[in-house]
Amino acid sequence: MIRLIGILVGLAFTFTVVWAFGWGAAAVIGQGYLVEETAEHEFHEHPKDVNFAHDGAFGKWDLQQLQRGYQVYKETCSACHSLDYVALRDLAQLGYSEAEVKAEAANWTVPGIDPNTGEATTRPGTPTDYFPSPYPNDIAAAAANNNAIPPDLSLMAKARHDGSAYIYSLLTGYQEQPAELLRRFPDAETGVGLYYNPYFPNLNLAMPPPLSDGQVTYADGTQASVDQMAKDVAAFLTWTAEPTLVKRKQTGWAVLGFLIFATVLAWLAKKQVWAPITPVRRKD
Amino acid sequence: MSFPWANQYQPKAPLMRYLDEKLPLPRLVYNAVGAGYPVPRNLNYWWNFGVLAGFALTLQLITGIVLAMHYAPNATVAFGSVEHIMRDVNWGWALRYAHANGASFFFVVVYLHIFRGLFYGSYKAPREMVWLIGVVIFLLLMATAFMGYVLPWGQMSFWGAKVITGLFGAIPLVGEPLQVWLLGGYAPDNAALNRFFSLHYLLPFVIVGCVILHIWALHIPGSSNPTGVEVKSESDTVPFHPYYTAKDGFGLGVFLIIYCVITFFQPNALGHPDNYIPANPLATPAHIVPEWYFWPFYAILRAFTVDLILPAKLWGVIAMFASILVWFFLPWLDKSPVRSGHYRPMFRKFFWFGLIPAMVVLFWAGGAPAEEPYVMLSQIATAYYFLHFLVILPMLSWLERPEPLPFSITEAVLGEDKKAVLGENTTPAT
Amino acid sequence: MATTTGSAQPEATAAGEGVRRRDFINIAAVSAAGIGGAATLIPLISQMAPSKDVLAESTTELDISAIEPGMAIKAVFRKQPVFVRNLTAAEIQAAEAVPTGSLRDPQSLAERTKEGHGNILVTMGVCTHLGCVPLGAAEGENKGEFGGYFCPCHGSHYDTAGRIRKGPAPTNLEVPDYAFTSDTTIVIGQESA
Numbered sequence: 050m051i052r053l054i055g056i057l058v059g060l061a062f063t064f065t066v067v068w069a070f071g072w073g074a075a076a077v078i079g080q081g082y083l084v085e086e087t088a089e090h091e092f093h094e095h096p097k098d099v100n101f102a103h104d105g106a107f108g109k110w111d112l113q114q115l116q117r118g119y120q121v122y123k124e125t126c127s128a129c130h131s132l133d134y135v136a137l138r139d140l141a142q143l144g145y146s147e148a149e150v151k152a153e154a155a156n157w158t159v160p161g162i163d164p165n166t167g168e169a170t171t172r173p174g175t176p177t178d179y180f181p182s183p184y185p186n187d188i189a190a191a192a193a194n195n196n197a198i199p200p201d202l203s204l205m206a207k208a209r210h211d212g213s214a215y216i217y218s219l220l221t222g223y224q225e226q227p228a229e230l231l232r233r234f235p236d237a238e239t240g241v242g243l244y245y246n247p248y249f250p251n252l253n254l255a256m257p258p259p260l261s262d263g264q265v266t267y268a269d270g271t272q273a274s275v276d277q278m279a280k281d282v283a284a285f286l287t288w289t290a291e292p293t294l295v296k297r298k299q300t301g302w303a304v305l306g307f308l309i310f311a312t313v314l315a316w317l318a319k320k321q322v323w324a325p326i327t328p329v330r331r332k333d
Numbered sequence: 334m335s336f337p338w339a340n341q342y343q344p345k346a347p348l349m350r351y352l353d354e355k356l357p358l359p360r361l362v363y364n365a366v367g368a369g370y371p372v373p374r375n376l377n378y379w380w381n382f383g384v385l386a387g388f389a390l391t392l393q394l395i396t397g398i399v400l401a402m403h404y405a406p407n408a409t410v411a412f413g414s415v416e417h418i419m420r421d422v423n424w425g426w427a428l429r430y431a432h433a434n435g436a437s438f439f440f441v442v443v444y445l446h447i448f449r450g451l452f453y454g455s456y457k458a459p460r461e462m463v464w465l466i467g468v469v470i471f472l473l474l475m476a477t478a479f480m481g482y483v484l485p486w487g488q489m490s491f492w493g494a495k496v497i498t499g500l501f502g503a504i505p506l507v508g509e510p511l512q513v514w515l516l517g518g519y520a521p522d523n524a525a526l527n528r529f530f531s532l533h534y535l536l537p538f539v540i541v542g543c544v545i546l547h548i549w550a551l552h553i554p555g556s557s558n559p560t561g562v563e564v565k566s567e568s569d570t571v572p573f574h575p576y577y578t579a580k581d582g583f584g585l586g587v588f589l590i591i592y593c594v595i596t597f598f599q600p601n602a603l604g605h606p607d608n609y610i611p612a613n614p615l616a617t618p619a620h621i622v623p624e625w626y627f628w629p630f631y632a633i634l635r636a637f638t639v640d641l642i643l644p645a646k647l648w649g650v651i652a653m654f655a656s657i658l659v660w661f662f663l664p665w666l667d668k669s670p671v672r673s674g675h676y677r678p679m680f681r682k683f684f685w686f687g688l689i690p691a692m693v694v695l696f697w698a699g700g701a702p703a704e705e706p707y708v709m710l711s712q713i714a715t716a717y718y719f720l721h722f723l724v725i726l727p728m729l730s731w732l733e734r735p736e737p738l739p740f741s742i743t744e745a746v747l748g749e750d751k752k753a754v755l756g757e758n759t760t761p762a763t
Numbered sequence: 764m765a766t767t768t769g770s771a772q773p774e775a776t777a778a779g780e781g782v783r784r785r786d787f788i789n790i791a792a793v794s795a796a797g798i799g800g801a802a803t804l805i806p807l808i809s810q811m812a813p814s815k816d817v818l819a820e821s822t823t824e825l826d827i828s829a830i831e832p833g834m835a836i837k838a839v840f841r842k843q844p845v846f847v848r849n850l851t852a853a854e855i856q857a858a859e860a861v862p863t864g865s866l867r868d869p870q871s872l873a874e875r876t877k878e879g880h881g882n883i884l885v886t887m888g889v890c891t892h893l894g895c896v897p898l899g900a901a902e903g904e905n906k907g908e909f910g911g912y913f914c915p916c917h918g919s920h921y922d923t924a925g926r927i928r929k930g931p932a933p934t935n936l937e938v939p940d941y942a943f944t945s946d947t948t949i950v951i952g953q954e955s956a
Contacts, residue, residue: 051665052727059723062652063716069639070712073705083705106598134416138819177819200610203416207601208609250619290609293419293426300427301597307802308593311795312586315579318792322579326374326571328746328753399810421815424806582792 088237092230094247096214097221101284106302109295110288112144117267118285119143121278123156124265126202129194129256132180134203135289141176142292150176157181195242197255206283206290213287218248220279223258336555338567340368365548371570372577373558374755375746379453380556380577381584382446387544388585389439394537396432397481404484406530408523411486412611430600436478437603438592440626443474452684454561454672459554461664466547468660470540475627477536480529482624483521487608492621494521494529500634500653503646520614560745561672562738568755569742620702628699629692630656632711633718635703652715659722666722669730671738679733683725691717822952824944827883835900837888840939840951844888846900846912847949850923855882857910858924868934872924875938877955885951886925886936890914897921897936912936 077083084090102111119140122132137154145153154174159181161172174181183199184190190198206212226245231238239245243253260275267273287294342363344350353360363369403422405414418425447467450456456464479497483490498521502512517524555564564570571577595602603625607618623631630653637648659666674681691714698711739745747753813821823840827847830836835848850858858872876884888896892914898904899912899921907913908929909922919930926935942955 051662052668055659055662055666055723055727058655059719062655062719063724065639065641065648066636066652066712066715066719068641069637069645070709070716072639073709073712077705077709134413134420136816136819138815139420177816204609208606210606212606291419291426297426297430297597297600301593304593304597305590307795307799308586308590311792311799312583312590314788314792314795315583315586317788319579319583321788322575326576326755328748328755330752330754395807399807402811403814417814417816421817423809423812423814425810425814427806428810582796 086233088230088234089251091233092227092247092252093250094218094222096211096218096248099214099217099280099283101213101280101287103284103287103294106298108298111284113269114281114284115143115288116145117269117271117278118281118283118288120265120267121260121282122202122285125259125278126282127180127183129183129190129199130202131182131184131199132203132289133182133201134179136177136179137174138176139292143288154178195255199256202286202289204290206287208290212290213283215248216286217279217283219246219254220260220282221276222246222248335364335369335552336371336564336567336570338570339364339371340572342367342369365552366573366578368572368574370552370573371564371567372556372573373564373569373742374571374576375558375560375742376556376577376580377559378580378584379445379449379559381581382442382449384581385442385584385588386439386446388588389435389442390537390540390544392435393432393439394541396428396435397534397537399428400432401534404530406484406527408486408526408612411484411526415485427596430596434592434596434600434603436481437624437626438588438595439474440478442588443471444626447471451688452674453557453559454667454669454674455557456660456664457667457672458664460551460557462550462553463547464664465661466543466550468657470543470547471660472657473536473540473543477533477540478624478626480533480536482608483526483529484533485608486526486612488610488612488616488618489605489608489621489623491521491612491614492618493623494525496621497623498525500650503644503650505647521612557672558742559673559675560739560742561676562740562742562745565741566743622700625696625700628697629695630699632695632699633715635699635708636712636715638708638712652719656718659719663722663726667726667730669733669735671735676736676738677729677733678736680726680729683721683729687717687725688721690714691721822950824948824950826948828947832882834902837900838951840887844896844900845939845951846884846886846888846925846936848884848886848900848925850882850884854910854923858922858926861922861926867927870924870926870935875924875926875935877941877943880943883949884923884925885941885949886912886938889937890916890919890932891927891934891936892917892919892930892932 102109102114122130137157138150140153141147141150154176157174157178157180158171159174159178161170162168163170184193187198205216209215223244223246226239237252239253243255244257245252246254260278262275263273265273265278271277291297342353342357342360344353344359349359352358360369400418403414403418403425405411415429418429420426422428450464450467479493483494494516498512498515501515502508504511513519515525516522517528555570558564605622605624622628633656634649634653637645637652639645641648643651669677669680671677674684694710694714695718698707698714701707743755746755821841823838823845825836825838825847827836827849830847830849832849833851833854835846838845838847855872863869863871872884873881875886876882888900890897893916895914895916897912897914897919899906905913905915907920909920911923911925912921913919914921914930914932917931919932920928921932921936922928924935925938927933939951940954941949941951942953944950
């Protein structure tokens with residue numbers, strides 16, 4: 050009885066979904082293509098190949114590079130982008146001494162309260178403060194940026210596929226819209242106030258190219274080309290997204306080493322335990 | 334409840350004897366997973382996954398309880414509290430990655446465990462109850478995992494919650510009020526997040542209870558085995574301890590190695606980058622996908638694209654739930670007297686060349702965007718999925734001629750060789 | 764105990780060395796599992812210790828230039844009240860006049876202040892009895908019988924050096940670690956060099 054009901058129910062589901070398949074197939078045949086071609090489909094590019102010192106299973110931070118990246122963030126990105134989840138004290142991890150962190154923190158202006166009147170005011174940052182936001186709230190951010198809210202950068206390297214390379218590619222990827230794109234998709238012309246960038250999912254980005262050669266002066270004398278700055282800030286934002294990245298991999302090796310050792314022992318013990326009852330040929 | 338030749342628990346130390354009189358907990362463990370539980374001697378490594386699932390459950394409970402000491406289930410601070418765990422709490426990053434990837438590996442292990450049961454006919458009499466409780470555990474596991482994924486309150490958390498609770502909205506008449514009731518609002522917000530946290534903490538303990546029932550029910554008939562032939566004599570079995578504790582110990586080591594490679598070197602590979610963006614009710618991600626372990630069911634949900642008597646959306650919801658509910662009827666749909674797929678020539682073909690490819694397609698299509706050719710492929714796979722369980726399996730028992738079974742487990746272990754014996758000596762290695 | 768195999772050929776277990784080697788591998792495997800299990804306790808236990816953000820706020824920097832003699836300020840150090848008092852000459856005299864030996868918790872005022880800053884008394888605002896916040900730091904509050912601090916919970920009286928003089932509290936108000944980074948700035952929670 051259950052089997053008969055089962056067969057009927059099964060046929061009902063099968064028929065319905067095959068029916069849906071029929072309609073879908075008819076639509077595909079009718080329009081002559083599987084997926085409609087769009088400019089995003091055709092011209093979006095995957096992030097460029099770029100190497101960092103922290104890549105790979107044995108990677109370590111390049112502290113010099115992180116410091117340069119911090120400088121790029123401070124002097125360029127921070128005008129519009131916040132770093133909400135990173136504390137100023139975290140800068141100690143970039144190789145700054147305690148005094149340097151304190152001095153660096155004081156360079157930032159954070160919201161404060163006047164101790165006498167209780168009114169909102171500003172004060173120099175201390176290491177326990179978090180990076181201040183450039184805008185008091187989202188509405189102010191949208192209003193100042195043509196309705197496009199600059200995203201928080203703390204987790205950007207983890208919030209995009211292949212995030213570190215994505216940041217680098219986006220910053221170095223601004224270009225003229227290809228003629229072929231305009232020929233095939235005349236409607237996809239980059240609008241006013243937008244900038245063509247094939248590494249951005251919908252190709253048109255509200256952020257103007259933020260970097261230009263020599264924009265910052267690196268303390269360590271590194272040439273501040275757009276490529277160099279993009280790479281440095283991508284490394285810095287990888288660190289802000291996951292400050293524990295290097296420690297994670299190092300811990301991983303210790304754990305794996307132990308596990309492999311223990312598993313070999315477990316394998317030997319298993320063989321040992323099973324040996325007496327494993328079938329053998331009689332020896333007579 | 335056990336075979337007459339099972340080892341008897343005989344405590345020697347006075348303290349253990351005292352305990353055995355007052356509260357025979359050691360005896361219970363001895364008879365459940367110790368030397369007092371005789372197990373078929375021919376279990377292969379597919380039989381490791383039950384113990385591994387138990388391990389994964391324990392791992393999730395421990396890491397979860399610890400994470401709850403730092404997590405704040407409030408929509409304004411939930412995302413930040415997860416980042417606080419990742420950055421400031423001692424070892425917080427390790428605990429959170431262990432928990433997030435632990436969920437994935439729990440599903441890997443459970444899927445392999447279910448796959449074992451499906452191929453070797455573990456759901457058949459006399460083990461129907463073991464199977465039914467197992468399906469209940471799986472449903473609870475899905476609910477727990479879904480609510481756990483909402484807690485970080487990222488974009489995928491929010492939109493996943495919105496889509497899944499939206500499914501209830503497809504139910505005629507009561508759907509919309511039900512959805513509002515589930516969420517405690519009109520969209521996922523603080524009320525929903527709080528109750529999801531509460532239930533995410535509660536359900537694992539319900540799962541623990543069901544696991545105890547699952548093991549209890551298993552011990553009535555005893556474990557199945559790859560031949561599907563029931564235990565006939567003492568030579569068919571070995572004590573669980575030390576034989577299968579040793580084998581499970583090795584299996585656990587291999588499991589942990591794979592798990593730790595992912596957790597320490599690719600901890601975000603199984604997640605979605607969008608969940609590192611705080612929840613934003615005003616911006617939908619480009620395409621919403623659940624975690625990978627829900628992809629087959631998500632594919633079935635989306636395969637029903639055309640109204641037919643009922644609205645397409647309702648068909649999808651019914652089919653998605655039905656795809657798991659059919660498992661409840663499996664012991665009575667498949668009435669073939671032979672359990673193991675090894676001795677069922679037609680079943681074997683449908684299993685390897687029908688069900689497995691269909692599942693692969695459903696996994697793949699469920700994670701892909703809702704566009705062609707993925708939708709059409711998932712429709713074919715969905716059709717096969719229902720045909721397999723509801724039409725093919727019931728009919729096979731009429732049509733199929735099983736291959737001859739070995740007389741006993743011992744015979745299967747010894748094979749053709751008349752001179753083979755079961756071991757070098759008869760002294761049990763304890 | 765039941766035999767676990769159906770073999771018809773009983774053979775003596777290899778005695779001696781064989782048994783020992785077998786035991787060794789099993790013991791090693793079980794020990795490895797034990798060590799692994801114990802190692803996982805490290806993160807599980809240390810996660811409950813103060814997190815980095817809490818540790819970062821474990822010092823308090825105070826500007827004490829505005830405290831007039833005879834006045835005190837109440838500040839927060841590690842989420843607990845701390846009193847900083849600028850003692851008047853009379854208060855210092857009163858504290859020094861008491862023979863140290865007669866005290867429940869013998870300490871002189873000099874031991875409770877920093878050299879060169881004998882008029883600045885920094886104490887925790889936490890009664891050593893059961894942890895209430897004593898009165899006396901703010902103007903107009905009851906300073907107790909000895910002109911220092913008075914704990915209203917169970918009536919502990921502290922003198923001008925913050926020493927227990929009467930009531931149930933067992934010890935003097937705790938002087939936290941602190942250091943002068945300049946003549947007018949102290950950092951509480953930092954040991955003085």
